[in-house]
Amino acid sequence: MGARNTTGSAKTGSPDEQVEQLLYARQEKIYPREVHGLFARLRVLGVFGLLGIYYLVPWLVWDGRQAVLLDLPARKFHIFFVTFWPQDFIYLAALLITAGLMLFFVTALVGRIWCGYACPQTVWTEAFLWIERKVEGNRMHQQKLDAMPMNARKLRIKATKHFLWLAFAAWTGFTFVGYFTPIVDLGQRLLAFELGPWETFWVIFYGFATYGNAGWMREQVCKYMCPYARFQGAMFDRDTLIISYLPERGEPRGSRKRSADPAELGLGDCIDCTLCVQVCPTGIDIRNGLQYECIACSACIDACDDVMEKMGYRKGLIKYTTENAMEGKQTHMIRARVVIYAIIMLAIISALAYSVVTRTPLGLDVIRDRNQLYRETVEGLIENVYILKILNMDNREHTYRLGVQGMPGVELHMDIKTIRVPAGEVMEFPVRLRVDESDLEARSSTVIFTLEATDASALQVQQEGRFLGPG
Amino acid sequence: MADKRIPGIQKCIAVLWPSFLTAVVASGLFFSAFDPDDLVAFGADLEISRLGIYTIGFLLFWLVAAVSGFGTLYFAITNCLRNTPDYPES
Incomplete structure (x- = not known):
């Protein structure tokens, strides 16, 4: 697929062409190294919380019927004690606008928190990575396995992984359809092989999308397909929370013995162990500064803090900070942009709540x-x-x-x-x-x-x- | 498609993905306004379940948006890039 090289200008390419080459080159597979620490624990909490909500909610019962049922065949949306009709479309529109504004607000305040902890792409990818690790072993084992020629053992391991992925994806697809047709009935018909053709189509479609996105595409979805990743920069300012490496403290980087005094060697705190690169799910080097590919998952913070601790240095060589803080200036949490987003958001939420409560059924x-x-x-x-x-x-x-x-x-x-x-x-x-x-x-x-x-x-x-x- | 420098798979995704998002929005709006049971296509009542009509409607929206996207890709690339010096002739 690397057709770009056929023009023969690869070596002498201008920076623009190099970027182009990067964009169109065949993707190297990224093997994110497993990471432990405070933020990794928070993300696991996010994964369990959000996936738990996704898989359990269709099974909740309210007043003798499915509590959350977006009953498309009957054109009624049941959400706990309220039932919405096509006439109530305006509420859905208002809800989507509110969600959009909330994303703006949160982005301005704390950056890409959404990407790192709550986005379905991240959450399902985490779950798929976990399965992969259980079956194939850690990063090193995975790389070795992929490098070796196909043999019985490799086939068995790969087949197990894909079987588990597909089973998990199929369950995900089934749950998805369960939001739109009563899930208990759907489950019974599934077991009796009596699913309708359209339901079957959607179970397979959504299941396949999960398998493809979380198993194969992963970070490429964030880099190439996600609209939010493209425009989130517009909400950023110098007071937005970002993950950054502190070059003044880290540079010049270099390896050294644990007992060595970095000041004597003329080195900064970065020991150039590249762990921050190895744990990165999008495969970037955070030490090159804030990058569009960074989904703010903080895996590099956990990895680096661990190293700093082992070296006996202060933690926080890579940390959550703001551009202003990095320049030694005051960070302003409350500022015009944040206040305006908050006011518009609160106005719409209040209007929405008022009209839902006073709505005549x-x-x-x-x-x-x-x-x-x-x-x-x-x-x-x-x-x-x-x-x-x-x-x-x-x-x-x-x-x-x-x-x-x-x-x-x-x-x-x-x-x-x-x-x-x-x-x-x-x-x-x-x-x-x-x-x-x-x-x-x-x-x-x-x-x-x-x-x-x-x-x-x-x-x-x-x-x-x-x-x-x-x- | 025309430009040999961009892998075909990437062009397909670049068209199919935005048209998918467009189709989701379009079918949401369309079927909020129109009940499939009230629709009459080419003078004949459709004897397909609502879920079926939703699915077909969604796929049709996707198709229409994708056709438009492939058209844009085809015209944009052939016109803009044909004159660049390193454009590979097929």
Whole structure:
């Protein structure tokens, strides 16, 4: 695939061309070395917490049904005690905007914390790396194994790893579909080999995406595919938390005996052990400064702190810091950018919370009978026919009182006595309005239907309709 | 595609990935507004489950976006790079 070299300019390339070559060269596989320490523990906590949430949530039960079920086949989203309908799309939009703003806010404040600890790509990659380590051994064993020619042992180890990866990915795909169709039922049908073709497609699709992204692509997703990685730099300023190597303290780097005095040798604190490079999941050298590939996972901090401790030096040669702090200036946590993001975010969250709490779980659509504009009854009244679509978005059954306003002398006729709609159902009711021709002022008048639950007066809506007459 | 210097797989990912994201957003918006059960295609009622229509809709959006992306890639590369001195002729 390294077709770039065919032009023969590889040796004499300008810096731009070198970068291009780097981008288009065949990827070298990265073998991140296992790391222990404070931040590694935090990340493991993140992995367990987030994957735990992902795999367990579909199994929670609330009020006799799946607690979180984005029921696409039924077009209803159940999230604990609330049920959202396609009409509530605006809430989803607001939620996504809030999530976006929150990412801006967090990025401005603490940098790429998201990437290092919470991003699904990181979290699943960690899980896949863990499986790989259990099967193939540590970094050195993995490199040796990959370098050796194929033999029975290598085949067995590789096959075991891919089997475990695929099993884990399949479970992930199954869980994903379980968010959209009831998971208990889905599981039973899976065991009986009765999954529908579309469900099968999505289990395989999502499972395969997990296997590919977390098993094969890994850091390349962050480097080449992630949109956030491209624009996160725009939220950075001199007060944003970054991971940095302190060159003034570390340079000039060089190996030395543990007993040696670095000042005598004219060396800085960096012993050039390259552990920070070996543990890096994106394969960069943090000592070259802040780089776009850095996902702020802090593996290099853990690795370096460990070395510093062994050498008897102060920890923190690589550490969380800010550009201002590195230059010996004051770091300002609270600054215009952060305050503005926070204000917009809080405003949207409050508006969202307010409208969800005060939302009326009742919908009314008025559809005019299209076959006839109007008709005259035997009594000489003008009659219009409507279909009322009543949507009970509440979680219990209600009966409703229907009224009509806005037209003097109008009579409301229905074939049934009570309007009763079960929980979460849409029902249609034919309604006739009759009025004396002398009460009509124009060919078309506005009429307002009002609907109110008999057992809860807060549940009321109104909807306009048109009444047509001979005029 | 035209430029031999970029591996084919990378071009494919560069088109398929953004079009995938676009298709996710587009099908989300489209199916919030339209219920598959109310859709009539070419005068015939679709006798496919909702989940099936969602899937087909998503794949169609993906296809359309990908076609557009491959078009952009093809035209951009052939026009911009053909005149560069080290452009490899096939």
